[in-house]
Amino acid sequence: MRALVWHGKGDVRVDTVADPEIKHPRDAIIKVTACAICGSDLHLLDGYQPTMQAGDILGHENMGEVVAVGSEVTNLKIGDRVVVPFTISCGDCFFCKKGLFSACERTNPNADLAIKAMGHSPAGLFGFSHMLGGYCGGQAEYLRVPMADFGPIKIPDNVTDDQALFLSDIFPTGYMAAENAQIEEGDTVAIWGCGPVGQFAIRSALMLGAGRVIAIDEVPERLAMAEAGGAETINFADVDSVYDELQFRTKGRGPDSCIDAVGAEASGHGSADAVLDKAKASIGLATDRVHVLREAIMSCRMGGTVSIPGVYVGMGDKLPIGAMMNKGLTIKTGQTHVQAYTKPLLARIEAGDIDPSFVITHPASLEDAPEMYKKFRDKEDGVIKVVMRPHG
Template sequence: MRALCWHGKSDVRVDTVPDPKIQDPGDAIVRITTTCICGSDLHLYDGFMPTMEAGDVLGHEPMGIVEEVGKSVTKLKPGDRVVVPFTISCGSCWFCERKMYSLCDRSNPNAEIARKAMGQSPAGLFGYSHMLGGFPGGQAEYLRVPFADVGPVKIPDGLPDEKVVFLSDIFPTGYMGAENAEIESGDTVAVWGCGPVAQFAIQSAWMLGAGRVIAIDRVPERLEMSRRHGKAETINFDEVGVYDQLMEMTKGRGPDRCIDAVGAEAHSTGAVDAVLDKAKTAVGMATDRAHALREAIMCCRKGGTVSVPGVYIGYPDKIPFGAAMNKGLTFKMGQTHVQRYTQPLLEKIQSGHIDPSFVITHTVPLKDAPQMYKTFSDKKDGCIKVVLKP
């Protein structure tokens, strides 16, 4: 089959690789009809994620048609149309039983590598390094799905792929980011970043009762999407200081809830911490550029909540932890427990409450994926969300 493979920093290629096969009775094989490039894929493309190996198949936002199932699979059959969560979860360990699916104890065969880096291993993820399982991803013609009775959600007829494919990651991720922010009715919510996850965090903040949503970025088309589809007030950090602007907008108190939807590769205009981050990551002295997180901590009101759906890699430094402690902030974060959210969010799509396809700016065949990674990374051509059609 054809698949998009990682070969090093800024080097991804469409290669011919072996077709996936059933390896466990709980597996399914899915023929991919639609998949996507995620912002967190850029951490791999830009060379920040360790334990990648040449030839690794990328991608963790797939959906398609079930072609084959293992003998113990009971909930799926060939011909079913499914969305596949990016988190691989067994459904029966201590964490899965408590619906903390991204912390599954059983799905990462390379748990010892992750344990050395993190203390304990989270769940395995599709297409996201050998530390997190070494599972081939979904930017391919076919995908092996372990624990197939736990992850995939069946999609009813009449809903196009473009409306539901984001149940694999970014819609649940944005929703969990807003949920973790502990939004109360009437709260002012500030969202750092206006990429795809942030767009769904904005939408979800309204669903959860926000009174105001303020979106922060510098890319004009992302800010415009936040205004037009997210009904958000916006701050362009190239034009004004974020802290001063937020204080003015909130009469000096600060936003009640702050969501860092940027993660490890934050940008800034001239801030000293961001300049240091860029220099240190360029020479391998750091793994993360954490300007957005630092700024969220400093801007958040006393007693507020900082939610972090943005992906971090390792050891970001210069975190103003004294400010966080003395201001009494609450932090909630984590990879998304996707399986907890797929069904309720599917119901919101079916009811017409939301059409997630608004984030799509580019739809291309799989063969064009390498160029689209560069376009997306460079934020060229108005690129916000890329859909691939294997």
Template sequence: MKALCWHGKHDIRWDTVPDPIIEHPRDAILKVSSCAICGSDLHLFGGFMPGMKCGDVMGHEFMGEVVETGRETGELKVGDRVVVPFTITCGECAQCRRGFFAACERSNRNRDMAAKVFGHTTAGLFGYSHLTGGFAGGQAEYVRVPFADHTHVKVPGNLTDEQVLFLGDILPTGWQAAAQCDIQPEDTVAIWGAGPVGQMALRSAVLLGARQVVMIDRLPDRLSMAQAGGAITVNFDEESVLDRLHELTQGKGPDKCIDAVGMESHVARSLDAMVDRAKQALMLETDRPHVLREMIYVCRAGGILSIPGVYGGLVDKIPMGASMNKGLTWRMGQTHVKRWTDDLLARIAQGQIDPSFVITHTVPLRDGPAMYDTFRAKDDGCVKVVLKP
């Protein structure tokens, strides 16, 4: 079969790879109908995440039709149309029973390696390095789904791929980012990063009743998309984020702050960002945490910092004194996708939200390598890319 494979920094190729096979009775094989390039795929593309190997199949946001099942896939049958969460979950361990699916204790087949790096294992993730299991991703014609009896979301035939594809990642990620803010009717929610996750967090915050939502970015196309979703926008290339948030909150600061950027924040005129880039070059720091620093400084005392943006290693000069003395609460982590999908699927079916608004480019899977470059450079107004095998 054909798939998009990682061959090093900025090197994604359209390769021929072996077809997946059933390896365990709880496995299923999926024929992929749609997949997407996610912002966190760019961390792999840019060489920022450890544990990748040459030839690894990319992609963790995908859906399709079940074409083969093992003996223990329960109600999942050949012919079912499913979205696959990016977090592989057994549904049985202590963490899964608590609803902390991204911390599944059984699905990461390299759990000992992950525990050495993170202290405890994470769940297995599709197409996201050998630290998270080394599972082949879904930017392919076919994919093996481990623990398929639990790691799937059945979707009805009356909804298009474009409406439901993002149930596998960016929609529940944006929703979790907003939900863990405990949004109250008088809250101002500030979101850094108007990419796909930020756009979903914005719509989620509006649905959850925030009084006003402020979106911070510098790209006009993305800011226009955010305005269409109900946000007040701040272009950080043209005005001071701190001054504008001070004005919008009568000097109090936003009640809740969401970092939808993660390890690769871009702020050209910021001294701390320039220092971060220099430290990255010297291998003294792995991630660029400008957004985290800014959120700590600007967030109202007693507020909440919600962090769906991916961080992979070490950050420096975090103002913990300010965070502690202001009494800020941090909530973060990979998304517990299955915790949210029943509710979100119902909201899609009812017309409360149509996630397809974020799609700007749809191309054949074979054009994926070029689209990685376009997505990374944010050329041609690119916000979200859907790939069709």
């Protein structure tokens, strides 16, 4: 089959590789009908995520048609259309029983690597480094789906692939980010990053009762999409201080909740802390550039909440922990517990509350993937979300 393969930092190629096979009775194989490039895939492209190996197949936003099932998969049949959560969860361990599906303790075969880096191991993830399981991703013609009797969700005929695909990651991720922000009716929510997750966080915050959403970015097409979704916007390239602008707009109190939908590669153009972050990362003294997280902590009102859906991979310096403690902030984070959200969010799609296809700017073929990765990374050609169809 054809698949997008990581060959090293900045080097991804579409190669011919072996077709996947059933390896366990709980496996299924899907023919991938749609897959997408996620912002967190760029951390892999740029070499920020450790334990990648040449030959790894990328991609964790996947859906398709079931073409084979293991003997213990009784909930799916050949021909079903399914969306596959990016988190691989067993459904029956201590954490899965608590609904903490991204903390599943049974699906990372390389848990020892994660434990050394994080203290404990999260769930295995598709296409997301060997520290997180080494599972092949779905930017490919076919995908092996472990724990297929628990994770995938069947999609009804009245919902298109473009509407359903993002149940695999960015819609639940944006929604959980807004839920973690502990929004009360009428609250003001500031969201850093108007990429795909930020776009869904904007719309989810409004669905959960926010009175105002203030979205922060510098890319014109992203800011325009945020405004179309109901947000006020701040172009951080046009203001001297995002903090000062947020205080002005909230009469000195600060936003009730702040959402960091940027993560490890914040740019912070020209700010002293961001320049220092980049220098440290370049020589291995830090892995994460945490400019946005600092700004969110400093901007949030007393007793407010900072929600972090943006992916961080290791260590970042100079977090204002004194401000966080003295302001009494709540910090809520985590890889998304996707399986907790797929059914209720599918119901919202069917009810017409949201059409997730709004975020797609660039339909493409799998063969276009290397070019599209670079366009997405470099913010060229108005790219916000790329969806690829491996079979045309």
